Amino acid sequence: GWQGLIAYGCHSLVLVVDANTAQTLQVLERHKASVVKVKWAKENYHHNIGSPYSLRLASADVTGKIIVWDVATGTARCEIQEHAKPIQDMQWLWNQDASRDLLLAVHPPNYIVLWNADTGTKLWKKSYAENILSFSFDPFDPSHLALLTSEGIVFISDFSPSKAPASSGKKVYISSPHSSPSHNKLAAATGAKKALDKVKILISNEKPSAESVTLNDCLQLSYLPSKRNYMLLLYPREILILDLEVNQTVGVIAIERTGVPFLQVIPCFQRDGLFCLHENGCITLRVRRSNSSITGTPNEEPDPDPVQELIYDLRSQCDAIRVTKTVRPFSMVCCPVNENSAALIVSDGRVMIWELKSSISGRNLRNSSSSASPLYSPVSFCGIPVGAFQNKLPDLSLDNMIGQGTIAGEEQLKSSFLQEVHLKFLLTGLLSGLPLPPFVIRMCPPLTTKNIKQYEPILAVGTSNGSVLVFHLTSGLLHKELSIHSCEVKGIEWISLTGFISFATSTPNNLGLVRNELQLVDLPTGRSIAFRGERGNDEPAIEMIKVSHLKQYLAVVFKDKPLEIWDVRTCTLLREMSKNFPTATALEWSPSHNLKSLRKKQLAAREAMARQTVASDTEVSSVESSVISLLQEAESKSELSQNISAREHFVFTGADGQVYHLTVEGNSVKDSARIPPDGSMGSITCIAWKGDILVLGDVDGNLNFWDLKARVSRGIPTHRSWVKKIRFAPGKGNQKLLAMYNDGAEIWDSKEVQMVSSLRSGRNVNFRILDVDWCTSDKVVLASDDGCIRVLDLSMKPSCFRMDEQDLIEPAWCPYLLVPRASLALKAFLLHQPWNEKYSLDIINIDYPENENIKNLLQEQLNSLSNDIKKLLLDPDFTLLQRCLLVARLYGDESELHFWTIAAHYLHSISQEKPAKPRDTAILQEQLVNPLDICYDILCENYYFQKFQLERVNLQEVKRSTYDHTRKCADQLLLLGQTDRAVQLLLETSSENAHYYCDSLKACLVTTVTSSGPSQSTIKLVATNMIANGKLAEGVQLLCLIDKAADACRYLQTYGEWNRAAWLAKVRLSSEECADVLKRWVDHLCSPQVNQKSKAILVLLSLGCFTKVAEMLHSMRYFDRAALFVEACLKYGAFERNDDTNILSLKSWFCMCANTQSLKLLGFKQGAILFASKAGEAGKELLIELKQPKEEVTQE
Structure with missing residues (x-):
């Protein structure tokens, strides 16, 4: 989008990415089905407090729903639904003078609907005969639109926001490039090349024969934004460039036989x-x-x-x-x-x-x-x-x-x-x-007061291809990708903030045995070691692994094999249970341990040793000394290993539902107690333990809460089938419990034994949950089968966040995220700092009465600019005009960009012309080398526009293949004044043709027309009669023959052919006459029923009517643009100096602009005072007002 961000649909989500820093800035979740189209709104209007820079995006899904988003807040502005079929295409209207909120969408099979995307109102709907695949707006004319249909192309020329097109459009058919004759002739001799170029016509008004209709392989249709009336058609193996004036291919980009086919093409502007x-x-x-x-030299041998x-x-x-x-x-x-x-x-x-x-x-x-x-x-x-x-x-x-x-x-x-x-x-x-699901996820150990310095919120994701991805959860960026397994990762357990153990199992062989991989990974270095050494080949699959509370021990549970207990610190096996030991169905370590009492004993020993060294030997009895020597030995050993082995417990359940309690200390594992099964529970599938509360889940969806202190248990049937996982939330005294089922998840409060929230696949979400975990004490993280990982709050409702609340790893330049006042203030600061001797990018010291917070945000934005841009902005030789253009680019402001491009071009060329009466050739030379780009079409210099039109008609002439085309070329050549070539074409008409006589006479007329006065008046009379009787084009041709092109333009304008009149004026009239025609066009563009004032301003700029432009900007209340434009004009001396009243009135605007824009809205007092002082007499009162204390001004 013009906003500098990339949006894309991913399943039912819409992601927004910053292109400069490659960070995900926003994820929008509201669609219930896959998103098929996303389109950013255009920024082709004047931005101010009332219509600020805002991030608007439309997204459409396969069920036909369109959502228009306010991306910064993550909220939906409106939702639109017409039919329940996938939206084929949609576009925002690019001409935003009348409204900035119009969105055109194709609702299958054959409707186009115009929506107001701010309110969700349907403005009109129109159906067509064929299925519509996509469409393209003509970037030069907002009333033109082309639809790509299943049979051909439909050209609409009466598109308007106010009412549906009246006609059903002009339908043309495409014969597929592969069936067009040119492809069959490729084998012919080299002489056939010329014939081939002439034969390749691809568009016709006749329906092609059945065998040649293979339009389905036309992938895309697009107008070219770089020059008017050209279109491209994309096929897998070629791109065709069509000239729409003659409906003919004038260029082909083909892929060689061994080349790679096209998927998509984007034409440049x-x-x-x-x-x-x-x-x-x-x-x-x-x-x-x-x-x-x-x-393009006239009448020369081609x-x-x-x-x-x-x-x-x-x-x-x-x-x-x-x-x-x-x-x-x-x-x-x-x-x-x-x-x-x-x-x-x-x-x-x-x-x-x-x-x-x-x-x-x-x-x-x-x-x-x-x-x-x-x-x-x-x-x-x-x-x-x-x-x-x-x-x-x-x-x-x-x-x-x-x-x-x-x-x-x-x-x-x-x-x-x-x-x-x-x-x-x-x-x-x-x-x-993320790769394709399934995933397993595990959040790193929680934040505590002890680890706050080195804590990072990282999530490990195990994937089906054996790699573990580690994500930074606040930024969503991939921190590391570790390829450590050769098969699907089934589980991950963290053993510290920087290390984890993961296990993977291969697919079972015919005996049901697998290869188990258990790896211990050190995150900072990425080093991984096989935790179980050589073990792991051809054994029953590992079901789960559980690390003890103090991260000392690891229990490994197998499918049909007794469990193993390992020491995590030394990677040694402490005990492998005997064959007759029951197989565990669920296991959990106890949060209680004897580390505190051990630490106390250790301290006591140290104190005793200290006492011993102080006291004299005689005082110490022999018994105490022997104890102390033992303690010293233990102390030195524990210092060697840096670890005391604390006693830890775990419970597990057997297949019969019996609960076993075991103790692990050092390298011994003791069986301590057994609790008989609870008759109300089925086979136990999972256990969670925190504080005095132990929770069991079973295959039938029952949860059993045991309060160990009060010795009571309470069973709750959830009626949600198999409980796959239960986990307590981190944090002291936090007794929230997360439970995962086949069809969703629930959060429970285990103190109150009450459900807090629930999520059910198929009911309130469309995805199935694969794994769950807590990421903080009040947020959960879910992995789902749509390939996404979501972080949700306790309500488990999908919610979008505000983009300005996000902590980005790298600051991103995006003024659209600032509040309207701030983004406009930043723009004013970048554009013009008249109060400073030299430019600065330090806003902190500016007298700008906003709160410090906003100042800091502005400074962050300035700091995030690239060094290249900063260098330009600080360069004293970088002119005001260049600055305006650069800032328009930085802000992605389409309307400003076009305005300043044309203003800079013509202000510069006019200021060059002024002193240069004697050195005309040099100036002309520069203009020849540097004309305005042809993408600005009618706004270009006349000589350059003529040259382009001549080249175009040359190409059309080379490509002629039918009589119709020849006639169109002859007509164009006559209008362009290329009479000799036109006569040649007219004389080519064959004697069998119905137009033979007419064309021959026309050729005679063209060659003799330059003679006497009376013949001219006859021709003029005939021409006006023709025009009156509906033959406008023929009459205009006759007028051009006798050099009455100015009259021809007037007639074209009278009959509403404004674009044609402007074209003719550019190619045939002197600059003064041309300016008259274009000024009439400007008046027409400004009229309320046309309402294209922004286009009118650009036309005036191209004519050099700078005073008029300034007046118009002022009347449209574009005060900021007017002030800068007047400033630029004065610098270039573009206003006539002798017109004092004029300059005075301009100066008084200056202060108005300064007052309204800088002072009232943005609070740049220094800038306002400077502008007011420039305004001479008119600015005096203002100056007094500006220098008053702030309160009075705000009251007023």
Whole structure:
């Protein structure tokens, strides 16, 4: 998303990951079924306190439910449900002038529904004839939309938020690339290449014959955001680029026979490039080769063999992953702000973040480089030309890494500061998920007052492939992965904060015997040793292991074999029970032991020894001295082993339900008591013991609470079948008990013998629980069969957390997480610090009357910026405009990014033009090398726009295959003023064609039109009659023939063809006439029924109407943007100086902007005072007001 975060669906959860630090920031749990689509809201609007930076995300699942989230708080804003089938596709509307909350979704099989995603209201619904698979919005025109259906493509041209499309769209069919004739002709002689290029038409209005319909292999359809009216279709083995003006393929990216098929493609906006994901997990970047051989010089003999199609060269690729049955790439996303990093999600839960890095190569590499033309570094950085190349600038975004590549080679070589660049992918982030279930989990020993210094909350997870994963539970990050077993891990017991024992059993052989593996692992070093030495081959399976309370002894329980007692410290076997000893069904160590009394004895001995050394020998009797010598011996021994062996007890139950009590001390194991079975209980499956309370669970779901002190027992039937595990919560006096069953879990209070909460599979959750444990005294951790591990509170209800309450290992830059006031204050601080001599990134010393807490949060955000960014922000030569652009990128603010890109471009080029009347050629040269990118379409310079349109029509002409296409090309050439080539095309019409006579006469007319005045007036009369009688396009052509393009534009606008009029004005009119046409268009865009003011502002910027832009920003209440823009204009001298009143009024706005934005809302007093002082007369009252004590201002 524009917010800089990655969201992905995982089973019924939605995870949110920070791309820079590769940390999971949020997990959203509310869906009951698998999530199939996640989409971040757009940020294409002006942000202020009323519409702040907020993290909004829509997710959809297989049952047709859409949830819109407020990600920061983890709450659902609304839930949407129309049908009960999986959502096929959904997108937020990108034009957010009217509303920022609109979401379009495809509800199977054939409905599109527009929702208000803030309230969950349905605005309209529309059905189509075929099943809809996906759709794509036209990034240049919000009223255009294309649906990919099971039969072809449906183009909708009357999309509007206010009402459903009236028409059912224009339907076109695709013949699959593999059945199109071009593929069958590949074997022909080389001369067939030209014919092949002409035959490859893939879109037609006729339904293709049955055998050629294999649309199902079309994986994706997308408009290209880098240039208008192009679309790509993705097939497993090729990508087709279509020119929608003529519905024809103008480029094919095919994979060689041995190559790896495509899965997904993401077209770029800033450059004509494609990020492609292949089936082996490899991401490749392809960039269009610049076609410098096409020259757009009018009426010249065309190149005998011009570029036949758009060619995309492979520029970079990342490493593939190892694909297996269970491991394959799922999907890729690309950062929409900078387009220089991509993330890949793999089916095993890994998220890999790849960043594109550029390196400047030496000139000598030119000769060795492949057939692809070289890529050059860009000529401008953040909108301002870089001049003779400074030190290498950071790779901010794709357009800062590679130049436009649209300029012919000679011109590029003339401008000396271009350097050739190479691109490569670097893996900068990796998040690993959990492997496939089943798991066993065990939390490390609990936090106590003694271990508080070295305690870390870590969870060990044993997996089916024999490895143990150790997770840091607060951050959810993988701490270590240890491959220690060769088969499925069945249980883990911690023996200290940094060591555990785990056991695994292989699958049984035909005698029912297995290989048991019992490993002792030291976490800091990762060293593991076989705990039972050589034992373990061909014996009954280990059922469970239990470590004693003081971590001295280990009991190992087998399936059909008596238990073993081991000493954990020395790894020695203390006792293997005899053959006739009963097999244990459940076992638990007692929390009581004699360590305290032993310690007391040890202290007494030490004191006695001290007494002995002080007193004289005569006073000591012989008896005492012998005792002391024994104690000294014991003391020295215990110091050698550093351990006193305390006495510990355990109880276990036999198959008959009898409870046995045993004592272990040193290396002796004594049988001490037996308690007869309780008749009300079935076979005992588990025991838990804490303090004076002992709890038993059985196969029938009964829990039996024994109070050992009061000598009473109480049985509770839970009616939940087999009790698989019971465990007491840690913490002194905490008698909560966690019980796990086949179908869920419960928490009990053993003091009151009452159930606290319950979780049941199929009732309140959809997953089955595999294992449970306590992670703190009031939180439990569950492992479930959907492959997730969840931490829940005592209510066991799934709940999301607030992101700002989370402790991250590494601070992440995300201003969206701050409260609205704080995120806007941080933005103001980064943008402009007029009160400082030089820029600073230290906000603590600023006079900013917010509480210290917020200041600290802001400082944390500033500290988390990368060093490259900090360097730029502190650079005194980094101009205000560049700063605005950089901050727009940092905030992922789409509306600001487009505004400042265009403002920076035109403010710079206009300030260059002013002093340069004599040196016109130099200026023109710079503009040639550095025009505004073509992705801004109608906002580009006229000469560059014309050049692009000529190249486009050249390509269309080369690709002609039917009469219709030829006619469209001839029409375009006439509008572009390329009369000679148009005549050639008109004369190609064959004599059998119905249009033969008409086209021949038209050719004669075009060649003779330049003659007398009377003929012109006749043509004008005919043209106006044609337009009046509904033949708009024909009339406009005639007007263009007699150089009356301005009239033609007026007619097009009258008939509502605003885009066409703007296009014609750009390619045919002088700059003054063109500006008139575009200004009329601006008025139209601002009208309430159209309401595209943000587009209107950009058009005004491209015309250089800066005063008008400032006025409009002010009238739209974009005060912060207006203030910065006026400041930038004054720096560039873009306002006419002689217009004093004008400047004064602007200055008075300055103070308004300062007042509203900086003072009232954000509390930056120093900045406000400075702005007010700039405002001259108008600012005087304000200054007085600002310098008053704070209370009065707040009252007012």
